[in-house]
Amino acid sequence: MKSALIIGGSLGGLFAANLLHRAGWNVQVCERVTDELSERGAGIVTHAELFEVLAEIGIEDADIGIEVPGRVTLARDGSVLGEQPYPQVLTAWGRVYSLLRAALPAHCYHSGKQLVALRQDDVGVCAVFADGSELEADLLVAADGIRSTVRQQLAAEVKPKYAGYVAWRGLVEENLLSQATHDALCGNFAFCLPPREQMLGYPVAGAFNAMSTGRRRYNFVWYRPADDAEVRRLSTDASGKVHDNGIPPPLIAPAIVAEIRSVAAQSLAPQFAEVVAKTVQPFFQPIFDLESPQLVFGRVILLGDAAFVARPHCGMGVTKAAGDALALTRSLVRYPLAEALAQYAAERGGFGVRIVQHARDLGAYMQAQLSSAGEIRMAERYRTPEAVMRETAVPPRF
Numbered sequence: 001m002k003s004a005l006i007i008g009g010s011l012g013g014l015f016a017a018n019l020l021h022r023a024g025w026n027v028q029v030c031e032r033v034t035d036e037l038s039e040r041g042a043g044i045v046t047h048a049e050l051f052e053v054l055a056e057i058g059i060e061d062a063d064i065g066i067e068v069p070g071r072v073t074l075a076r077d078g079s080v081l082g083e084q085p086y087p088q089v090l091t092a093w094g095r096v097y098s099l100l101r102a103a104l105p106a107h108c109y110h111s112g113k114q115l116v117a118l119r120q121d122d123v124g125v126c127a128v129f130a131d132g133s134e135l136e137a138d139l140l141v142a143a144d145g146i147r148s149t150v151r152q153q154l155a156a157e158v159k160p161k162y163a164g165y166v167a168w169r170g171l172v173e174e175n176l177l178s179q180a181t182h183d184a185l186c187g188n189f190a191f192c193l194p195p196r197e198q199m200l201g202y203p204v205a206g207a208f209n210a211m212s213t214g215r216r217r218y219n220f221v222w223y224r225p226a227d228d229a230e231v232r233r234l235s236t237d238a239s240g241k242v243h244d245n246g247i248p249p250p251l252i253a254p255a256i257v258a259e260i261r262s263v264a265a266q267s268l269a270p271q272f273a274e275v276v277a278k279t280v281q282p283f284f285q286p287i288f289d290l291e292s293p294q295l296v297f298g299r300v301i302l303l304g305d306a307a308f309v310a311r312p313h314c315g316m317g318v319t320k321a322a323g324d325a326l327a328l329t330r331s332l333v334r335y336p337l338a339e340a341l342a343q344y345a346a347e348r349g350g351f352g353v354r355i356v357q358h359a360r361d362l363g364a365y366m367q368a369q370l371s372s373a374g375e376i377r378m379a380e381r382y383r384t385p386e387a388v389m390r391e392t393a394v395p396p397r398f
Contacts, residue, residue: 001026002332005127005137007115008144009033011093012304012321014100016141017108018057019329028135029104030113030127032144042169043204043219044096045189045315045393046089053322059099065091066203066216073191073385074184074269084389088189092204092217096318115149118300125299138337140300141328143321146290147245148306154297160288163311163360164367166231167287168222168260170279174203177218177278181271186218191388194267196366198223198388201275220275221312222264223287223366231286249283257282287311287363291356295345299337303328308352310359315393320355324348358396 002025006013009031017027046065054060070085101109114130118140125140142150146160174186184190185201192199201220226234235243237251264276276282290309295302304321327347331340365383382391 002139003027003137004139004141005030005125005135006141006143007127007150008142008148008304008306009109009111010143010145011096011100011318012145012306012325013141013143014097014104015053015057015322015325016143016303016328018100018103019053019325020332021104021108022057023329023333025332026137027104027108028137029109030115030129030135031109031111032114032149034112042093042171043202043221044091044093044318045202046091047316047319047395049395050319050322053326054099056326057100057103059103061099064095064099065089065205068188068202071189071191071389072184073193073389074271076192076194076267076269078184078269078271082385082389084386086189086389086394088393090189090202090204090219092219093318095205115144118150118153120299138299139332141303142300142306143303145305146288146309148302150300151292151302151306154300155292155294158290158292160290160309162228162231163287163289163363164225164227165223165287165363166226166234166284167312168224168276168282168284169220170276170282171204171217171219172275172279173206174213174216174218178274181274184271185275186216189393190272191385191392192269192272193383193385193388196225197267198366199268199272200392201272218275220272220279222268222272222276223363225366226286234284246285249281252283289356289360291353293349295349295352296341301328301341301344307348308356310352310355311363312359313362313392314355314359314396316355316359316395319395320352323351355396362391 004020004025004027006017006029009029013029017029021027067089069087072083073081075081116130117128119126124136126134126136128134142148186203189202199222203216204219206215206217235247238253261277264273292302292307295307303324328344331343362382
């Protein structure tokens with residue numbers, strides 16, 4: 001039986017593990033984090049391709065998410081600036097994770113396994129972990145995210161590039177919102193567009209995947225320009241320590257949280273300001289682009305965010321990881337290993353380049369600086385309510 005070692009036990013790794021397992025491979029998933037991941041993450045949007053991959057795994061759960069009929073943009077005073085129909089299912093990261101974990105045999109998943117080195121030859125690949133253990137396989141799949149340990153070992157020159165703005169995020173319990181805010185926001189994919197900023201939000205499952213009205217959550221993402229100095233300020237905790245690789249949400253200085261709530265009250269529609277005010281722990285993420293010019297290194301391949309990271313505006317991160325895993329599995333079923341990996345690289349490498357550029361275009365108007373004529377052109381093209389509602393979290397038409 002052919003074997004695959006998957007580094008990274010988040011969504012990309014679980015897509016690959018489930019598909020390869022169903023294709024007859026012996027799979028072992030190694031996740032560096034020791035605790036449960038299921039309540040991590042926030043909201044995600046879905047696309048038809050994502051449901052197709054889930055069906056390939058045998059997951060056809062009608063309650064995967066919450067369907068909304070369309071999109072609405074609110075003005076600063078809370079009135080409706082525009083509306084567009086676009087039925088779409090919105091869900092929570094934890095909901096998809098729990099379904100994928102349940103589909104994979106428990107003995108295939110190993111927590112607390114931190115990769116420190118790898119080696120390979122003509123017959124296999126071996127992963128060495130911090131606990132001193134080693135695992136061997138025919139193929140190693142790097143699905144360990146934007147800061148991929150595997151990629152750092154094989155292509156250290158490929159690094160995330162900061163895009164010039166951050167995304168403030170958070171989840172608020174639906175039953176904490178006023179009736180007026182609930183009525184305005186919780187039935188649609190909603191937007192608010194302060195100058196050079198973008199706020200969006202939608203309903204998702206609540207704690208422990210609760211789907212019934214009143215037990216759900218509202219997920220928001222608020223993009224704001226921030227140069228390097230501003231990111232450093234935001235990443236400085238109350239003791240003065242700077243967290244260069246991302247500050248854990250509980251360590252964000254209370255003064256920063258109070259500041260973002262104040263800015264929300266001044267610049268956002270009152271419905272969105274209420275969402276920010278009632279979110280217990282807002283947090284932020286710097287936005288990055290990442291493009292890997294090479295996806296295959298002998299018997300090692302990059303998948304999901306380890307390979308390409310597109311800004312969140314196209315809402316394709318999870319769907320892209322699912323598509324990567326499906327393309328890899330189908331190639332491995334049809335072709336000998338070397339040919340299969342070459343086919344995977346050609347197909348998903350080209351798609352990755354296109355999706356990163358598309359997302360870059362969508363987010364250009366929020367950057368702290370616009371450095372080229374192309375960025376300026378795209379900033380003008382995608383700053384209107386009509387364009388934002390038409391293009392955000394919609395599969396690109398390549």
